[in-house]
Amino acid sequence: MTAERRVVVTGLGATTPVGGTVPETWDAILAGRSGARTMPFDWVEKYDLPVKFAATLRTPAEEVLSKVEIRRMDPSAQFALIAAREAWADAGMPEGDPERLAACIGTGIGGVWTLLSQWDNLREKGPRRVFPLSVPMLMPNASSAAVSLEIGARAGAHTPVSACASGLEAMGYAYDMIRAGRADIAVAGGTEGAVHALPIAGFAAMQALSTRNDEPEKASRPYDTGRDGFVLGEGAAVVVVEEYERAKARGAKIYAEIAGVGMSSDSHHIAAPEPEGAGASRAMVEAVHRAGLSPKDIVHINAHATSTPVGDVAESNAIRRAFGDDTDGMPVSATKSMTGHLLGAAGALEGVLTILALKNRLAPATINLDDFDPAIRLDVVHGEARKLPEGDIAGLNNSFGFGGHNVAVVFTSV
Amino acid sequence: MAQSEQEILEGLAEIVNEETGLDTESVQSEKSFTDDLDIDSLSMMTIVVNAEEKFGVRIPDDEVKNLKTVGDAVSFIAKNQS
Numbered sequence: 001m002t003a004e005r006r007v008v009v010t011g012l013g014a015t016t017p018v019g020g021t022v023p024e025t026w027d028a029i030l031a032g033r034s035g036a037r038t039m040p041f042d043w044v045e046k047y048d049l050p051v052k053f054a055a056t057l058r059t060p061a062e063e064v065l066s067k068v069e070i071r072r073m074d075p076s077a078q079f080a081l082i083a084a085r086e087a088w089a090d091a092g093m094p095e096g097d098p099e100r101l102a103a104c105i106g107t108g109i110g111g112v113w114t115l116l117s118q119w120d121n122l123r124e125k126g127p128r129r130v131f132p133l134s135v136p137m138l139m140p141n142a143s144s145a146a147v148s149l150e151i152g153a154r155a156g157a158h159t160p161v162s163a164c165a166s167g168l169e170a171m172g173y174a175y176d177m178i179r180a181g182r183a184d185i186a187v188a189g190g191t192e193g194a195v196h197a198l199p200i201a202g203f204a205a206m207q208a209l210s211t212r213n214d215e216p217e218k219a220s221r222p223y224d225t226g227r228d229g230f231v232l233g234e235g236a237a238v239v240v241v242e243e244y245e246r247a248k249a250r251g252a253k254i255y256a257e258i259a260g261v262g263m264s265s266d267s268h269h270i271a272a273p274e275p276e277g278a279g280a281s282r283a284m285v286e287a288v289h290r291a292g293l294s295p296k297d298i299v300h301i302n303a304h305a306t307s308t309p310v311g312d313v314a315e316s317n318a319i320r321r322a323f324g325d326d327t328d329g330m331p332v333s334a335t336k337s338m339t340g341h342l343l344g345a346a347g348a349l350e351g352v353l354t355i356l357a358l359k360n361r362l363a364p365a366t367i368n369l370d371d372f373d374p375a376i377r378l379d380v381v382h383g384e385a386r387k388l389p390e391g392d393i394a395g396l397n398n399s400f401g402f403g404g405h406n407v408a409v410v411f412t413s414v
Numbered sequence: 415m416a417q418s419e420q421e422i423l424e425g426l427a428e429i430v431n432e433e434t435g436l437d438t439e440s441v442q443s444e445k446s447f448t449d450d451l452d453i454d455s456l457s458m459m460t461i462v463v464n465a466e467e468k469f470g471v472r473i474p475d476d477e478v479k480n481l482k483t484v485g486d487a488v489s490f491i492a493k494n495q496s
Contacts, residue, residue: 068435128463132456 007178008414010252011091011240012352013083013189017233017339020059021086025339025349026356028058030385032367034217034338036231043197051209053216054195055233055340072133073146074111075193079236079345080143081150084187088151091240094185094250102155102186103148104174105238106166108344108401109194111138116198143191147238155183161344163401164304166190167237168347168409172261174241175409184246189238189348200232206271208308220341221368222305222312222334223376230306233340237349256355259394259412260291266404273311273400277318283406284322284396291394291410295326298410299388300363300395302354303378305334306341315398316376330396331386332378333357334366347399351409354397358413361388416495422469422488429464430484433457443485451484471495 012022017035019025028035035055044052061078062070070078084105114137121129136142141159148157156177160169167190174188203209210229212219220231247254264286266279273280288295301319305312312334320327335353342349357363362385369382394412417425427441434457447453453461462473465487471494473481481487 066435068433071433128466132459 005179006244007175007241007258008244008247009239009255009355010242010247011087013087014237014349014352015057015079015082016235016349017055018058029335029338029364032365036216036219036340038216047197049197049200050204051200051211052213055231056195057235074114074137074142076107076111076191077143077146079193080105080191081146083236083238084147084150087187087238087240098152098154100155100184101153102177102183103144103153103157104170104186104188105144105147106160106170106190106344107140107143108163108166108192110140111142112194112196112199114138147187151187162405163403164343164346165399165401165405165407166344168351168399168407171351171409172407175258175261178243185242187238187240190345191236192343192345193234194343195232195234218368220307220337222307222337222366223373223380224369225371225373227307227309229308231340233342235342236345237352254414256358256411257414258409260287260410262286262408264406268404271402273314275314277314277321280318280400280406281322283408287408287410293394295323297394298330298396299393300357301330301332302350302397303332303334304398304400306336313375316378320377328379331363331381333364333381335364337367347407351397354395354411358393358395358411363388419488419492422491425468426465426487429461433460441484445484446482469495
């Protein structure tokens with residue numbers, strides 16, 4: 001039997017509420033800047049939404065893409081394309097057989113803007129005024145299709161959909177494709193463009209969102225006793241993953257290795273996390289095990305930590321359950337305190353931030369942590385970034401989604 | 415109110431520019447929508463519907479296939495404007 005194929009990350013791309021690119025985003029994260037802001041849209045007052053702020057893109061897509069690209073793609077696909085172009089360029093636009101190149105872009109919700117704007121067109125102007133590209137724009141696979149068209153990927157274009165775990169699951173899917181020999185290189189990540197009245201009203205109705213309308217930048221406060229829900233974000237994050245020998249042969253810059261992926265499902269409740277964290281902990285244990293590591297090797301966790309009262313505690317329990325006393329040696333960052341919750345892009349963005357934390361040997365500080373919740377049994381980095389050790393290090397990224405989807409990925413320094 | 419063929423051509427060029435990003439100057443009477451301007455059938459339907467609204471005409475679906483060039487569309491609109 002031949003040696004196992006290793007999977008490394010050779011390019012990064014992102015457009016987020018704190019930066020239009022990966023370097024801008026990382027700088028903002030280290031500076032502790034929040035991307036949450038009051039929404040300037042007329043529909044916030046029109047529908048009297050109980051939540052009046054969101055973490056909207058720092059650099060609007062209209063400033064980056066052409067008029068025709070904006071017109072023919074839903075915001076979710078626009079954001080994915082922006083991130084994919086950055087990642088692909090960052091990887092040096094690697095040449096190779098298109099039939100060995102894949103695109104895996106997950107999304108939680110898909111083309112909600114298109115669906116609802118065309119529904120308005122139908123009701124107000126009739127069927128002839130429904131845009132002919134409505135269906136290919138609103139379908140959830142529009143983003144992976146757009147990225148496959150952009151880079152010429154013919155090994156497969158895939159769209160894992162697992163709510164807020166989608167982006168990280170897409171990275172896991174690409175990892176599996178390369179490990180299984182179905183592709184040598186893939187562009188993988190997640191996207192979401194759902195800062196729209198309907199998802200906001202829906203999340204608000206289930207009391208999932210923070211209503212701290214007078215202080216948007218303080219609203220996302222994972223692990224703080226004053227947390228009252230998540231802050232809806234938008235954007236996309238994407239990585240280029242590549243089979244290690246191929247990357248080495250072409251002299252690619254290697255950010256990190258995807259060393260192990262773990263996935264599980266709770267079968268507990270359609271929206272609530274299983275409170276003891278059994279499913280989530282199984283995903284974490286599996287990721288570490290598949291990486292051939294032990295819990296002591298994990299020196300950093302980028303937690304899912306959405307800033308909901310229940311979810312943050314459930315994840316803390318799950319981490320303890322997975323790693324026991326070794327948890328004490330794992331500084332945890334909750335970067336949603338700055339970026340907000342990008343739903344289907346969240347896991348991909350936090351994957352990118354975990355990779356950058358390992359690369360730069362710095363675990364980012366969690367902001368808005370003024371009064372630490374004693375129910376949280378984690379070493380949470382706050383105040384200032386924490387230096388990570390020299391030598392070979394490993395970091396874990398967690399991502400969970402409505403429906404009981406749990407994804408954990410272990411990245412290692414290369 | 416009926417418009418001159420020149421006015422219709424200019425209006426149509428704006429619609430094509432909006433849909434495809436092509437320069438308005440490249441939208442000339444003798445240009446074929448498919449062969450010269452590379453406009454696919456989906457974009458053509460959007461252009462037709464926008465032209466109906468802009469010029470106050472009805473362009474039936476089975477008429478669209480006869481509109482091979484920009485000039486064909488301009489003539490049809492001019493003839494059918496009330």
